[in-house]
Amino acid sequence: MVKWIKRIAVILVVVIAAVLAYVKLMLPNVGKPEGIQISATPEMVKRGEYLANHVCVCIDCHSKRDWSTFSGPIVPGTEGKGGETFTPEFGFPGTFYSQNLTPANLKTWTDGEILRAITCGVDKNGVALFPVMPYHYYSHMDKEDIKSIIAYIRTLKPIPNKIPLAEPEFPMSFLINTIPEKACFTTMPAKENVMDYGAYLVNAAACNECHTNVIKGKHVEGMDFAGGREFIFPGGKKIVSANITPDKETGIGYWTEEAFVNKFKSFEDKSKLQPYKSSKDFQTIMPWNMYGGMDSTDLKAIYAYLRTLKPINNKIVTNTIVE
Ligand code: HEC
C-alpha cells in the first residue's frame, strides 16, 4: 500500500513538473511573426489614425492622460510615448506599463512583429503581454485595419521614453504564458449591414471589456454589457462601468439614437470638458473625448448593435466616494 502511494506521488510530481516546464518553456506559442512589409498609402495612414485615436483608442492608453479633466483626455505632444501604469492597487495582478509606440521604440520592430504584438499578445522577443491591452479583441479585426494602424503609428513623432518591462506577480508571472493566442482575423462587414458593422466596431473598441463585471480576473458569465466592473481611482473614488444593455429600468433602453450620438459628440471638444478637482466631481475612465471623434455613422451602427443585446436588469451607481 505504502509503496503504491509513493509511486503515485512520484508520478504526480513528474506530471506537475512536466506541465510547469511546458508552460514556462514552450508557451506562449503563437508562431513566428509574418514576413510582411506594409506599403503605406495616405488612405491607410488616415484610416489608421482614425482607428487608433477614436475606435481602438491605442493612443489613449499609450500616451499621458490628464486626470485633472473629465475622462482623462490625452496631453498633447505625448501621443504614443507610453508610460501609463496599471498597478495592483487598480486590481491588476502586477505592474504593467503601456509601452512606447513611437518610432523611438518600434523602429527596430518589423511590421510582422508589430502585427503579432497587437493581435496575438507577444512582444518582439515572443514574451507574453498582459491583456490590459485588449489584444483578444484586436485579433478578431480585419487584418487590413491592423495594417493601417501600423502604417499610422510609424508616422508618430519619435519620443525617446524608456519604459520598464512588466512585473507580473506570482502566479500571473507564470500563467501569463497561457494567455496569448493566434489571431483569428475577420473581414470588416459593409457599412450598409448596420448590425454586423456595429458589432465589428464594438469589438474593435472592446466596449465589452470595461462594460462587463470581472470577478477574479474573469468576466461574469451572462452579464455581458450589463456593467459593474469596478475601477479604483486615486484620491478615494470608485468608478463603476454602466449597464449599456437595452434594459429600460437600469440600462440604456430609453435612449434614442440621437441622444446616444449626442452624448458621445458632447465630449469631442476637449475645451468643453469639466475640470476634475476632487473626488466629489464626476469622473470616468471611459475615454469619451477620444470616442467623441468617431463618425456619427459609426456611433449609429454601435447604437443599432447595442439595441440587439439581451436586456439585463442590473442597477449600477457609477461614481462613489470611498474612504
Ligand atoms: C487599455 C490600454 C491599452 C490599449 C487600448 C492598447 N494598448 Fe498596447 N499595450 C498596453 C500595455 C499595458 C502594454 C504592455 C503590456 C505588458 O507589458 O504586459 C501594451 C503593449 C503594446 C505593444 C508592445 C510594445 C513593446 O515594446 O513591448 C504594442 C506594439 C502595442 N501595445 C500597440 C498597441 C496598439 C497598436 C493599440 C491599438 C490597436 C494598443 N496597443 C492599444 C496597453 C494598451
Ligand code: HEC
Ligand atoms: C476603459 C473602460 C471603458 C470602455 C473601453 C468603454 N466604457 Fe463606456 N463607460 C465606462 C464607465 C466607467 C462608465 C460610467 C461612467 C460614465 O458615465 O462615464 C461608462 C459609461 C458609458 C455610457 C453611459 C451610460 C449611462 O447610463 O450614462 C455609455 C452609453 C457607454 N459607456 C458606452 C460605451 C461604448 C459604446 C463603448 C465602446 C465604444 C464603451 N462605453 C467603452 C467605461 C468604459
